[in-house]
Amino acid sequence: MAQADGATRTVIMTVDDDPGVSRAVARDLRRRYGASYRIVRAESGESALQALRELKLRGDLVAVILADYRMPQMNGIEFLEQAMDVYPAARRVLLTAYADTDAAIDAINVVDLDHYLLKPWDPPEEKLYPVLDDLLGAWRAGDHRPVPSTKVVGHRWSARSSEVREFLARNQVPYRWYSAEEPEGRRLLSAAGQDGERLPVVITADGTPLVEPEAPELAARVGLATTPAADFYDLVVIGGGPAGLGAAVYGASEGLRTVLVERSATGGQAGQSSRIENYLGFPDGVSGGQLTERARRQASKFGAEILTAREVTGLEASGAARIVRFSDGSSIAAHSVILATGVSYRQLAAPGTDDLTGCGVFYGSALTEAAACQDHDVYIVGGANSAGQAAMFLSRGAKSVTLLVRGRSLTASMSHYLIRQIEETPNIRVRCGTVVESAHGDGHLERLTLRDEHGSTELVDAQWLFVFIGAAPHTDWLDGTVLRDERGFILAGPDLTPGGRPPAGWELDRPPYHLETSVPGVFVAGDARAESAKRVASAVGEGAMAVMLVHRYLEQS
Numbered sequence: 001m002a003q004a005d006g007a008t009r010t011v012i013m014t015v016d017d018d019p020g021v022s023r024a025v026a027r028d029l030r031r032r033y034g035a036s037y038r039i040v041r042a043e044s045g046e047s048a049l050q051a052l053r054e055l056k057l058r059g060d061l062v063a064v065i066l067a068d069y070r071m072p073q074m075n076g077i078e079f080l081e082q083a084m085d086v087y088p089a090a091r092r093v094l095l096t097a098y099a100d101t102d103a104a105i106d107a108i109n110v111v112d113l114d115h116y117l118l119k120p121w122d123p124p125e126e127k128l129y130p131v132l133d134d135l136l137g138a139w140r141a142g143d144h145r146p147v148p149s150t151k152v153v154g155h156r157w158s159a160r161s162s163e164v165r166e167f168l169a170r171n172q173v174p175y176r177w178y179s180a181e182e183p184e185g186r187r188l189l190s191a192a193g194q195d196g197e198r199l200p201v202v203i204t205a206d207g208t209p210l211v212e213p214e215a216p217e218l219a220a221r222v223g224l225a226t227t228p229a230a231d232f233y234d235l236v237v238i239g240g241g242p243a244g245l246g247a248a249v250y251g252a253s254e255g256l257r258t259v260l261v262e263r264s265a266t267g268g269q270a271g272q273s274s275r276i277e278n279y280l281g282f283p284d285g286v287s288g289g290q291l292t293e294r295a296r297r298q299a300s301k302f303g304a305e306i307l308t309a310r311e312v313t314g315l316e317a318s319g320a321a322r323i324v325r326f327s328d329g330s331s332i333a334a335h336s337v338i339l340a341t342g343v344s345y346r347q348l349a350a351p352g353t354d355d356l357t358g359c360g361v362f363y364g365s366a367l368t369e370a371a372a373c374q375d376h377d378v379y380i381v382g383g384a385n386s387a388g389q390a391a392m393f394l395s396r397g398a399k400s401v402t403l404l405v406r407g408r409s410l411t412a413s414m415s416h417y418l419i420r421q422i423e424e425t426p427n428i429r430v431r432c433g434t435v436v437e438s439a440h441g442d443g444h445l446e447r448l449t450l451r452d453e454h455g456s457t458e459l460v461d462a463q464w465l466f467v468f469i470g471a472a473p474h475t476d477w478l479d480g481t482v483l484r485d486e487r488g489f490i491l492a493g494p495d496l497t498p499g500g501r502p503p504a505g506w507e508l509d510r511p512p513y514h515l516e517t518s519v520p521g522v523f524v525a526g527d528a529r530a531e532s533a534k535r536v537a538s539a540v541g542e543g544a545m546a547v548m549l550v551h552r553y554l555e556q557s
């Protein structure tokens, strides 16, 4: 079994099947290098390889490997050959007895040996340290940086890989991306015992490989909270966009035992916005990710519990309690609920786009793919602010950005300041009266057929298509529970009492409060509400206001 000391430093590894020799080498190494390097020792080639794989998965660096030549099962040369696959840049030293010098010389070619040392190596000051000093100096001259963060190995054009990266990025989990086709990606897969058939593989910061992980598993393994700490709360907020975060900040800061449940990552649509220019107090604009990450921290600071990667699939009233059910069948209860589930982009109806979603066709997620679009031609569908912001953002790196707008002009749908910015950006082209008719590609988007208002079609080369075409509310799961309008948006307050009459089944002798739904004690805030403003500021404001109404409800019930 490999034994190590220290925790995070670059490693020098020694392997010798004789425990006495192994310990002696490690002792001499530690004496001279222990302050700066972590000495890892093993007593067989197999256990040393296992230790190297674990170090690789954790993202540690290995500078030098010293291996005894004569070891049973796997000799030093065979071991170094395999070690090279895991850590190709580590310097390799073979320890041999005099009689084995010929084998050591042969190994110089076979495993690209840097040095062989004759046993005994006493005194180390003369025989061991000068060699090691040189090798460590040469190793340090290279560009080696530890990768302690989470690692994702996958295919560049895979929808699943893209989802996992998006999930980590939006949850502020730092990660490093490796393509499974590149050598380091292959080395990581091999260290994880994977052949690359099932991707992505996420390797957590502690070196645990997760194969094709689902969001809840991934969330739990990268340290995000996924399980409620209690089974009863004053307030459950469903949805972690601006409205839900606003509700959580105000709820928790005003003393309500508050839990926020988010099915993916906090931030909602705003978290995907590259630049919000019209949010109060930010005259130079603010990235949606930054704004919502601050809000998340603020909510936590006030004591709100935040669960990520937990989807709510049911809501029931049971006496005074409101029961919120999760997709895995578990549930929590509360005195009150705020629905803040927002909206998501409508899917493009053009043939081919479904199959290529995540493989060149993206909905709303311009941020994480921006680097990959560098110097490419990018197409964006949509004429509203979200499409305009994405165009501005992507134009910084892309060769060209073409905005495809169904309408005759942008003026009816986009803010004036954005239209002006777009006009002033030379690599953005706006094509009004144009729609995507179909998308084509084998495993990744390659071409688009565009159709103009006269019916003429054109086939264009395209690797990237970002779609921002209006939104549908996340409220299907509420069918039969709270009243919604014909498009699925949740009705609240005065919208529930059009002729002055309360909604069917309403049993209280007061009408619903302003943001209260057809179920007393269940409120709605933000984009999911019928007739809402679809703005960050109004979503946050409604979250705060809903909390005020929760207090009123609790006082009177």
Ligand SMILES: Cc1cc2nc3c(=O)[nH]c(=O)nc-3n(C[C@H](O)[C@H](O)[C@H](O)COP(=O)(O)OP(=O)(O)OC[C@H]3O[C@@H](n4cnc5c(N)ncnc54)[C@H](O)[C@@H]3O)c2cc1C
Residues within 6 Å of the ligand: 238, 239, 240, 241, 242, 243, 244, 245, 261, 262, 263, 264, 265, 266, 267, 268, 269, 270, 271, 272, 273, 274, 275, 276, 277, 278, 279, 310, 311, 312, 313, 340, 341, 342, 343, 344, 364, 385, 386, 387, 389, 474, 477, 525, 526, 527, 528, 533, 534, 535, 536, 537, 539
């Ligand atoms: C790219 C882009 C740019 C934008 N730019 C601007 C701008 O510049 N200015 C501006 O004012 N507005 C802008 N908007 C609009 C603004 O972001 C939205 O109005 C705002 O985010 C609405 O907030 P919300 O909390 O109501 O909903 P959302 O932001 O949609 O958040 C809802 C959250 O609920 C979660 N959820 C949904 N269903 C469930 C469930 N069943 N269980 C658990 N969680 C669930 C979702 O995952 C999501 O995180 C932009 C939107 C986009 C997409």
